[in-house]
Every structure is written in C-alpha cells, then in structure tokens.
Amino acid sequence: QDLAKTAGKDAKVVLDNTRVRVIELNMAPGDRTGMHSHGDNIVVFVSGGEAEQTMADGTTKAMSRKPGEVVWSGPVTHDTLNKGKTPVRTLVIELKDNGK
Amino acid sequence: QDLAKTAGKDAKVVLDNTRVRVIELNMAPGDRTGMHSHGDNIVVFVSGGEAEQTMADGTTKAMSRKPGEVVWSGPVTHDTLNKGKTPVRTLVIELKDNGK
Numbered sequence: 001q002d003l004a005k006t007a008g009k010d011a012k013v014v015l016d017n018t019r020v021r022v023i024e025l026n027m028a029p030g031d032r033t034g035m036h037s038h039g040d041n042i043v044v045f046v047s048g049g050e051a052e053q054t055m056a057d058g059t060t061k062a063m064s065r066k067p068g069e070v071v072w073s074g075p076v077t078h079d080t081l082n083k084g085k086t087p088v089r090t091l092v093i094e095l096k097d098n099g100k
Numbered sequence: 101q102d103l104a105k106t107a108g109k110d111a112k113v114v115l116d117n118t119r120v121r122v123i124e125l126n127m128a129p130g131d132r133t134g135m136h137s138h139g140d141n142i143v144v145f146v147s148g149g150e151a152e153q154t155m156a157d158g159t160t161k162a163m164s165r166k167p168g169e170v171v172w173s174g175p176v177t178h179d180t181l182n183k184g185k186t187p188v189r190t191l192v193i194e195l196k197d198n199g200k
Contacts, residue, residue: 015170017172019140020172020195022142022170040119042115044144044191046146068189070114070115070122070124072117072120089168093142093193095119095120095195
C-alpha cells in the first residue's frame with residue numbers, strides 16, 4: 001500500500017523522479033497514516049513528536065523524535081499514529097531501486 | 101571536493117550507508133560551504149534563507165528558500181554563501197550510485 005494514498009489528505013508528494021519520491025506528511029494529533037509499505041527510506045522530522053507504530057504482525061512500538069532528526073529505514077510495512085498533543089510534520093524520502 | 105570537508109565545522113554527517121549520505125549544515129550569516137561537488141542530491145531547508153551560489157565556471161546565482169522546501173539537484177559543483185542575516189540549517193541528502 002502506498003503511503004501517498006493511505007495517508008489521504010495528510011500526505012503531499014513534493015518531489016518524484018527516477019531516483020526518489022518525497023512525501024510531506026502533516027499529521028494532526030490522533031491522525032494515522034494507514035498501513036503502508038516502503039522500500040529503503042529516510043524520514044526527516046521537521047517537527048518532533050510522539051508516535052506509535054503498528055507493524056504488519058500487529059505488534060506496536062512507541063517512538064519519540066526531536067525536530068531535525070533523520071532516521072534511516074530498510075523495507076518495512078507499518079501504520080503510524082500521532083500519539084502526541086501537537087501536529088507532526090515529516091518528510092518521507094523513498095529511495096527507488098535504480099533498476100536493480 | 102567533499103562538502104563534509106570543505107564546509108568544516110558547519111557540516112556534520114548524520115547518516116552514511118551504502119545508499120545515502122546525509123550532511124547537516126548549519127551556516128551562520130556570511131559562512132561559505134567552500135567549492136564542492138555532489139552527485140544526485142536533495143536539499144531540505146529546515147530553516148529558510150537567502151543564498152548565493154558560485155558555480156565552477158565563476159558565475160553566481162541568488163536563491164531564496166522557505167523553511168520546509170525540498171530541492172532536487174543532479175550532479176553539480178558549487179560554493180554556497182549564506183547571504184542572509186540569519187543562520188540557515190539544511191540537510192543535504194547525497195544519493196550514492198548503487199554500484200551503477
């Protein structure tokens with residue numbers, strides 16, 4: 001499932017070319033991305049916050065991020081909830097496969 | 101020339117793996133990156149500001165960026181000056197060649 005679709009109005013594709021796609025996410029408190037999958041990706045936390053991620057197997061994990069944090073992830077399927085009391089703005093930078 | 105070296109204390113490598121390198125740049129007014137080269141890259145403007153870029157051929161161009169802007173660039177050689185009155189913080193995301 002594509003984050004740019006599952007997150008609905010919270011997601012905006014700001015860059016898309018042969019090597020990367022960048023999605024800006026603006027999540028109000030209580031918003032969820034919906035269950036989605038990425039390949040290799042980087043998340044930049046423009047604002048920080050508290051999140052809860054539900055993985056494909058139903059397990060959950062809590063995360064706390066500071067403004068300016070940069071987080072690498074390999075391929076993953078998850079659903080992210082903004083658990084904090086403030087909006088969270090992130091940039092999700094999806095790396096494409098370069099024809100590999 | 102490697103930005104992480106030419107920019108000296110203004111540059112901090114925050115992520116480096118087989119696919120990407122991410123450099124956090126914190127430039128005070130008047131700071132320069134020094135002349136450097138990148139392959140394909142994305143710049144995220146955490147804070148906005150006014151910059152002047154000097155290209156390898158000596159020509160210059162002015163840029164104005166807003167907080168949260170995401171800018172794609174193909175391979176380039178340039179030197180960037182913070183021309184504004186405020187510090188500018190950016191993340192430079194350099195894409196590696198994936199063995200191409």
